[in-house]
Amino acid sequence: MGSIKKRSGCPVSSSLDIWGDKWSLLIIRDLMYAKQCTYGDFLKSEEKIATNILASRLETLEQTGVISKIVHPESKAKVLYKLTAKGIDLLPVLIEIYLWGEKNFAISDQHKKFLKEVKKDKESFIKNISASLKKHI
Amino acid sequence: MGSIKKRSGCPVSSSLDIWGDKWSLLIIRDLMYAKQCTYGDFLKSEEKIATNILASRLETLEQTGVISKIVHPESKAKVLYKLTAKGIDLLPVLIEIYLWGEKNFAISDQHKKFLKEVKKDKESFIKNISASLKKHI
DNA sequence: CATTTGTGCTTGCAAAATGCAAGTGCAAAT
DNA sequence: ATTTGCACTTGCATTTTGCAAGCACAAATG
Numbered sequence: 384m385g386s387i388k389k390r391s392g393c394p395v396s397s398s399l400d401i402w403g404d405k406w407s408l409l410i411i412r413d414l415m416y417a418k419q420c421t422y423g424d425f426l427k428s429e430e431k432i433a434t435n436i437l438a439s440r441l442e443t444l445e446q447t448g449v450i451s452k453i454v455h456p457e458s459k460a461k462v463l464y465k466l467t468a469k470g471i472d473l474l475p476v477l478i479e480i481y482l483w484g485e486k487n488f489a490i491s492d493q494h495k496k497f498l499k500e501v502k503k504d505k506e507s508f509i510k511n512i513s514a515s516l517k518k519h520i
Numbered sequence: 521m522g523s524i525k526k527r528s529g530c531p532v533s534s535s536l537d538i539w540g541d542k543w544s545l546l547i548i549r550d551l552m553y554a555k556q557c558t559y560g561d562f563l564k565s566e567e568k569i570a571t572n573i574l575a576s577r578l579e580t581l582e583q584t585g586v587i588s589k590i591v592h593p594e595s596k597a598k599v600l601y602k603l604t605a606k607g608i609d610l611l612p613v614l615i616e617i618y619l620w621g622e623k624n625f626a627i628s629d630q631h632k633k634f635l636k637e638v639k640k641d642k643e644s645f646i647k648n649i650s651a652s653l654k655k656h657i
Numbered sequence: 658c659a660t661t662t663g664t665g666c667t668t669g670c671a672a673a674a675t676g677c678a679a680g681t682g683c684a685a686a687t
Numbered sequence: 688a689t690t691t692g693c694a695c696t697t698g699c700a701t702t703t704t705g706c707a708a709g710c711a712c713a714a715a716t717g
Contacts, residue, residue, distance in 0.1 A: 390542075391566040392628050394621020395549050395614065405527075405540045412532050422665050429528040433705050438666060460664050460713040472623060476616040477532065483609055484531020491529050541674095559694050570676050575695060597684040597693050 385446035401447050402473075406432055406440050408480070411466065411473055414450065415512070418519050419463045421455065449473070451520075471516045474509055522583035538584050539610075543569055543577050545617070548603065548610055551587065552649070555656050556600045558592065586610070588657075608653045611646055 389397045402408055413420055413428055425437050432440075441464065444450045449470040455461035466473075478501055484490065485498050501508050526534045539545055550557055550565055562574055569577075578601065581587045586607040592598035603610075615638060621627065622635050638645050 389625075390568075392631070393546075393549070393566065394625055394627050394631055395617050396546055396567055397625045398617050398621040399542050399545060403540070403542045403545070405536050408536060408540070409530075409533055412530070423663085426665095429530065430533055431527075433707095434666070435668085435706090436704065439703095458664090458714075462665070469624060472620055476613065476620055479612040479616050480532050480535050483613055484535040486609060487606060488526075488531055488534045489529075490531050494529075494531055560692090570678095571695070572677090572697085573675065576674090595685070595693090599694070 384448040387443070387447060401449065402444070404440075406430075406436060407444060408473075408477065410437075410440055410444065411449070411470060412477060414464065414466045414470065415474060415477060415516065418516060419465045421461050421463060425464075444470075465520060466516055467520065468517065471513055471520075474513055474516075478505065478509060521585040524580070524584060538586065539581070541577075543567075543573060544581060545610075545614065547574075547577055547581065548586070548607060549614055551601065551603045551607065552611060552614060552653065555653060556602045558598050558600060562601075581607075602657060603653055604657065605654065608650055608657075611650055611653075615642065615646060 387400050389400055391397070402411070409428065409430055409432070410425060413425055417424065422437070422441075425432065425441075426434060441450065441452070445452055445464075448467055450464050451467050453463050453465075455463050481494075481498060482501070485494070524537050526537055528534070539548070546565065546567055546569070547562060550562055554561065559574070559578075562569065562578075563571060578587065578589070582589055582601075585604055587601050588604050590600050590602075592600050618631075618635060619638070622631070
């Protein structure tokens, strides 16, 4: 599991060294929603990541052990990306970003509905989704 | 309060549009620790941000209402940056990143001690620090 | 079997962001 | 009156991003 140049001993800084950019957490978001994605699935996301950037981010996320990659069981032409346990551990981070976003931006009913579920019982929500993702590793 | 080009209606994406880079959250981290910082204080941080990047990040964080800036009450030559309520709301995000970092990197005793406090009772910890930061706005 | 389509990338290149070092303008200290 | 401190700004080389096109291999199609 490759590592990356760390700017300091601060855990926040070291975390950002891995996924501190505009795209990595969106890839992780997609995987949390979908449990697994092909390369093309990521390209279809609303934000329209460029294909070379996607390839680059997937590579570093894989190298740092946040996601894993396998060939699609039903077709050698496809791949499947999934979150590792390390990646699933980012769920609380994603949830808190989600909640901050809700407070500060106009968001769709779909997202509101999702967040309503989260806020009923945040800890259980995280525990449940984590468990469900881990079954799928 | 200026806004920034949003890539999509997703709250995660919109949040990252503001502070999704390698430096912004470190600035916010510094402010959470210190409550207020001068320009020079940020430059002294371990990660050694370049001064032009710092100026650029401070500007967008101020424009988006995450931080505020005043002239130092004791010297016109200095400025003071602080978190706004919107910025203080990022505390849960920072804490979760911190915790993820702890799980995945070797960290110093100082950081371990801090996180031990957090984990005793995360919710109260966040509530307390938030309240203390808000008094200081 | 030959050809087309789908999938996961890679490549080339222009534009933007980053990083480093030096400079600037104003305030305050000497 | 001069120097020092502070908050930036500027210039420039390097790196990263974004867009479009291309490519290799698998699978579907005729």
